[in-house]
Structures are given as structure tokens and as C-alpha cells.
Amino acid sequence: MTESPYVLEPIGWVESPLVDRGAAPKQGDEGSPDAWLVFEPAVRAGLRDLEVGTEVLVLTWLDRADRDVLVVHPRDDPAAPERGVFSTRSADRPNPIGLHRVEILAIEGARVQVRNLEALDGTPIVDVKPVLNRVLDR
Amino acid sequence: MTESPYVLEPIGWVESPLVDRGAAPKQGDEGSPDAWLVFEPAVRAGLRDLEVGTEVLVLTWLDRADRDVLVVHPRDDPAAPERGVFSTRSADRPNPIGLHRVEILAIEGARVQVRNLEALDGTPIVDVKPVLNRVLDR
Numbered sequence: 001m002t003e004s005p006y007v008l009e010p011i012g013w014v015e016s017p018l019v020d021r022g023a024a025p026k027q028g029d030e031g032s033p034d035a036w037l038v039f040e041p042a043v044r045a046g047l048r049d050l051e052v053g054t055e056v057l058v059l060t061w062l063d064r065a066d067r068d069v070l071v072v073h074p075r076d077d078p079a080a081p082e083r084g085v086f087s088t089r090s091a092d093r094p095n096p097i098g099l100h101r102v103e104i105l106a107i108e109g110a111r112v113q114v115r116n117l118e119a120l121d122g123t124p125i126v127d128v129k130p131v132l133n134r135v136l137d138r
Numbered sequence: 139m140t141e142s143p144y145v146l147e148p149i150g151w152v153e154s155p156l157v158d159r160g161a162a163p164k165q166g167d168e169g170s171p172d173a174w175l176v177f178e179p180a181v182r183a184g185l186r187d188l189e190v191g192t193e194v195l196v197l198t199w200l201d202r203a204d205r206d207v208l209v210v211h212p213r214d215d216p217a218a219p220e221r222g223v224f225s226t227r228s229a230d231r232p233n234p235i236g237l238h239r240v241e242i243l244a245i246e247g248a249r250v251q252v253r254n255l256e257a258l259d260g261t262p263i264v265d266v267k268p269v270l271n272r273v274l275d276r
Contacts, residue, residue, distance in 0.1 A: 006201070006264070008233050011232050043224075046224045047222055049222045050225060057237070084184040084186040086181075088268065094149050095265045127231065129224070130225060
């Protein structure tokens, strides 16, 4: 669709007991395990104000997604009516950026433990942001 | 930080009166103009369930950001204490993905008008997702 590349550099990686996409929960609060975000030493300075007990948005690159998909049956349910991917949270989409709202449980140097992350083990992390609450995140 | 590229393909582009980063509001609800999301024809099937009057998350690639920045003065205020970029919404960060919560005002084919978008004219769009509300977005 374009000739110019827009290249993400992973800033870290997910360490999780989840290794199989088929067995993974569809959303973080549906029985996902706690997981560790293991950041690259090069970005550690950017982590300094993260706080245990707060919620953050973690952006990942869902590297096992199918990028050619534009319409899906939500929640992989063949009986569910098809929907355009931009109205779903499906991992299969042109740019498979995962968006996960998680609570920080622990911080150990460049390792951050979070609650209820549905991303698979080894998933690249590309960003961390404050939650989108329009008042509180300023 | 890695040898494997993770390449985003823009799915569209922002059309906005905002052309100068210095003059842009810091957040969408601080006086941002309405804007058009102009999607590539190739992804149009993915748009089919977007609805006027609903809110969505728009992900952009902030192509004028400084990717080497890890610590910033929030809101470009030199008097504000420095913070790690992962605790801020600064555009300057290793992977400058913009996350914008906007209301859909109109849909005309592959053009979608939204309220209060702080992204600059010409900004690449990389994804659209339902809002993160844990109940309503399923």
C-alpha cells in the first residue's frame, strides 16, 4: 500500500506461560496469566516513572497474526456474524498491533510484572503508555 | 535493538487543518479540529462495521517524532519535572505510535470524519480498534 517502510523496533519481549494461540484467552481479563515484560537495556531510562499498582497500556506486535484479513468472525466463533476487523480486537488485521491494559505488579530493573496479559510468550513489545483516561493521564 | 524488521503498512492518512507540530494541541480534546481519516481502498472491507456516533481508537505513526528520546519534560514544559517517555503521551519515543480516542462524525465510503483529532495533516494511520472498555467492546 506504500513504498515507504515504517519500521518498529521492539523495546522488549513478553515472558508468559502462554505459548499457544489457540489456547490463549481472547481478552486479558478472561483468565490470562500474569506475565513479565522484559525490556531492552537500551530503553531502561524510559521506564523510570512506571509505578507498581498503576495501570498502563502495553502495545505489542502480534507477530503470529494474518495481515491479509479484513473481515472476521468475532472471537473465532464461526456462528458469529462477520465484522470488519477495525470494529474488532482480532489479532488478524493489516497492522497487528496489540493493545493491552494491564496493572503493574512488580518492577525489577528492566523487568516489569503485569497482571492478566493475553499476549503469547515471546511477543515483541513496541510501546508502553499511560491509560487513556482523559483527566488522569496528564 | 533487533535484526528483524517489523514493518507497518499505512492503511490511510489523516486530512487535517493541523500542519505545524508546535501549534498542535497536546491532546485531542484541547481544541483539536475535526479531521478526516482517508483510508486506502485496499482496506475498505475492514471498515464496514464502523458507525457514526461511536468512539474508536485510531492508531497513527507519528512520523515527525524523535525516536531517540527516552525522557521528556511533559507537555513540552521546561519547568515540568522530567519523566520517562513510557509514563507520558509524548510523540517522541522509540516507536512513535499515536493513540487517539475519537468520535466518528460521518462516513463517506473510505473517508471517515472524526472529532478532536490532534494528529497532523498527512499522518499515516496504522490501525482502528474498538475502545478498550472491558465490557462494551466485545
